[in-house]
Amino acid sequence: xxxxxxxxxxxxxxxxxxxxxxxxxxxxxxxxxxxxxxxxxxxxxxxxxxxxxxxxxxxxxxxxxxxxxxxxxxxxxxxxxxxxxxxxxxxxxxxxxxxxxxxxxxxxxxxxxxxxxxxxxxxxxxxxxxxxxxxxxxxxxxxxxxxxxxxxxxxxxxxxxxxxxxxxxxxxxxxxxxxxxxxxxxxxxxxxxxxxxxxxxxxxxxxxxxxxxxxxxxxxxxxxxxxxxxxxxxxxxxxxxxxxxxxxxxxxxxxxxxxxxxxxxxxxxxxxxxxxxxxxxxxxxxxxxxxxxxxxxxxxxxxxxxxxxxxxxxxx
Amino acid sequence: xxxxxxxxxxxxxxxxxxxxxxxxxxxxxxxxxxxxxxxxxxxxxxxxxxxxxxxxxxxxxxxxxxxxxxxxxxxxxxxxxxxxxxxxxxxxxxxxxxxxxxxxxxxxxxxxxxxxxxxxxxxxxxxxxxxxxxxxxxxxxxxxxxxxxxxxxxxxxxxxxxxxxxxxxxxxxxxxxxxxxxxxxxxxxxxxxxxxxxxxxxxxxxxxxxxx
Numbered sequence: 001x002x003x004x005x006x007x008x009x010x011x012x013x014x015x016x017x018x019x020x021x022x023x024x025x026x027x028x029x030x031x032x033x034x035x036x037x038x039x040x041x042x043x044x045x046x047x048x049x050x051x052x053x054x055x056x057x058x059x060x061x062x063x064x065x066x067x068x069x070x071x072x073x074x075x076x077x078x079x080x081x082x083x084x085x086x087x088x089x090x091x092x093x094x095x096x097x098x099x100x101x102x103x104x105x106x107x108x109x110x111x112x113x114x115x116x117x118x119x120x121x122x123x124x125x126x127x128x129x130x131x132x133x134x135x136x137x138x139x140x141x142x143x144x145x146x147x148x149x150x151x152x153x154x155x156x157x158x159x160x161x162x163x164x165x166x167x168x169x170x171x172x173x174x175x176x177x178x179x180x181x182x183x184x185x186x187x188x189x190x191x192x193x194x195x196x197x198x199x200x201x202x203x204x205x206x207x208x209x210x211x212x213x214x215x216x217x218x219x220x221x222x223x224x225x226x227x228x229x230x231x232x233x234x235x236x237x238x239x240x241x242x243x244x245x246x247x248x249x250x251x252x253x254x255x256x257x258x259x260x261x262x263x264x265x266x267x268x269x270x271x272x273x274x275x276x277x278x279x280x281x282x283x284x285x286x287x288x289x290x291x292x293x294x295x296x297x298x299x300x301x302x303x304x305x306x307x308x309x310x311x312x313x314x315x316x
Numbered sequence: 317x318x319x320x321x322x323x324x325x326x327x328x329x330x331x332x333x334x335x336x337x338x339x340x341x342x343x344x345x346x347x348x349x350x351x352x353x354x355x356x357x358x359x360x361x362x363x364x365x366x367x368x369x370x371x372x373x374x375x376x377x378x379x380x381x382x383x384x385x386x387x388x389x390x391x392x393x394x395x396x397x398x399x400x401x402x403x404x405x406x407x408x409x410x411x412x413x414x415x416x417x418x419x420x421x422x423x424x425x426x427x428x429x430x431x432x433x434x435x436x437x438x439x440x441x442x443x444x445x446x447x448x449x450x451x452x453x454x455x456x457x458x459x460x461x462x463x464x465x466x467x468x469x470x471x472x473x474x475x476x477x478x479x480x481x482x483x484x485x486x487x488x489x490x491x492x493x494x495x496x497x498x499x500x501x502x503x504x505x506x507x508x509x510x511x512x513x514x515x516x517x518x519x520x521x522x523x524x525x526x527x528x
Contacts, residue, residue, distance in 0.1 A: 039388035162527035163455035
């Protein structure tokens with residue numbers, strides 16, 4: 001029986017490790033995809049930077065998000081953690097397979113709630129509403145933040161000689177990419193490891209070190225096939241617009257991270273890219289792709305919640 | 317320490333190298349223009365050898381620029397236009413070389429058109445100077461538009477001289493088909509140099525706009 005309990009405790013570790021590994025393999029492109037594509041950074045340099053900034057993010061600001069997901073939302077037990085993390089892992093596999101920007105945040109939070117309801121534990125709906133509000137507001141805020149960043153940049157660079165602008169854009173792309181990398185640790189990884197930490201399976205520092213190491217491994221082994229940036233699917237981006245979209249998204253995620261809200265960097269980047277795209281010309285926006293993203297944004301949490309509830313009902 | 321971190325993160329030497337290569341390329345263009353002017357002025361066809369050497373150097377510089385860009389200098393959106401600029405400068409040098417070769421075959425210019433041709437060669441030199449300034453404006457805090465306007469004005473001046481040359485051509489007695497053909501080719505290539513310089517200036521303007 002005790003052995004069975006130990007095996008059960010292994011499941012969250014394995015699933016959490018898989019999620020951290022997947023974040024590394026997929027999200028390298030979120031942070032440094034543009035920089036690598038533009039030749040500003042080599043892949044090797046990018047993943048070392050990613051490692052450093054993700055670790056910094058989860059250690060400095062990851063705790064708030066961990067608390068929201070791991071202790072405020074659902075009264076956790078080992079079954080709920082295992083089921084929600086397994087469902088999230090499956091969601092990540094499906095998203096890679098179907099090439100859809102499925103949010104691991106949505107999968108984790110929704111499956112936790114579904115599973116919690118099935119097990120009859122206390123679910124804080126106020127926290128859930130706040131999280132869902134964040135999911136709605138964050139891409140919109142990234143949209144506006146990107147537009148503002150673009151406008152500010154436009155007015156600043158109009159006074160600079162073009163090759164100096166080029167040089168400035170290189171540094172700025174690096175800056176916005178680094179902000180996204182920091183947020184990956186502070187929000188993305190914190191969301192995945194929150195239930196494990198708050199249930200007491202790992203200390204925040206242990207989770208930070210292990211999670212960052214696994215994320216780095218994912219980036220190192222699979223990140224080199226740098227996934228095409230989400231932006232390319234919606235509108236074609238020049239580095240200047242790329243920076244504005246990334247920076248807008250980065251600011252938005254950072255803001256919500258400081259509020260302890262688990263939100264998707266990918267969706268914020270989509271919001272930012274759309275904002276810059278509309279600013280340039282509505283003709284550059286590829287509506288079918290946006291519809292597909294929106295559909296995924298609605299279907300993912302619903303599916304995760306139903307799955308979490310169904311599997312937990314069977315076990316309960 | 318900061319320099320090392322900067323170098324690790326962003327580099328920048330490649331870009332500097334490319335900028336210096338462009339400057340060198342335009343300097344070679346300037347030297348070739350001056351040498352051509354001197355050849356016409358002093359009726360010295362032997363200067364053709366120097367111009368050919370400068371053209372060969374220009375080829376090497378263009379190849380170095382292409383390699384540098386391929387190795388990752390500058391953002392991808394800028395690379396295409398920069399390479400096109402290197403090509404235009406190279407085409408300009410090719411035209412100067414052609415003009416010089418035709419000039420060496422002509423055994424001097426007819427007095428009716430000599431001064432006009434010399435004037436065009438002088439304007440070409442001036443235009444290359446403006447082009448150099450325009451290129452410098454790409455990375456220095458100075459206005460670009462005034463240089464490109466000057467280049468366009470000089471090009472119009474050459475168009476006027478071209479018309480005058482065509483009018484004077486009727487006064488020139490041509491002894492053989494080949495003499496006439498070579499003279500015509502000489503005049504065409506001499507007049508086309510300014511077009512290439514203007515195209516280069518336009519491309520610099522495009523680079524300027526594309527980065528804003």
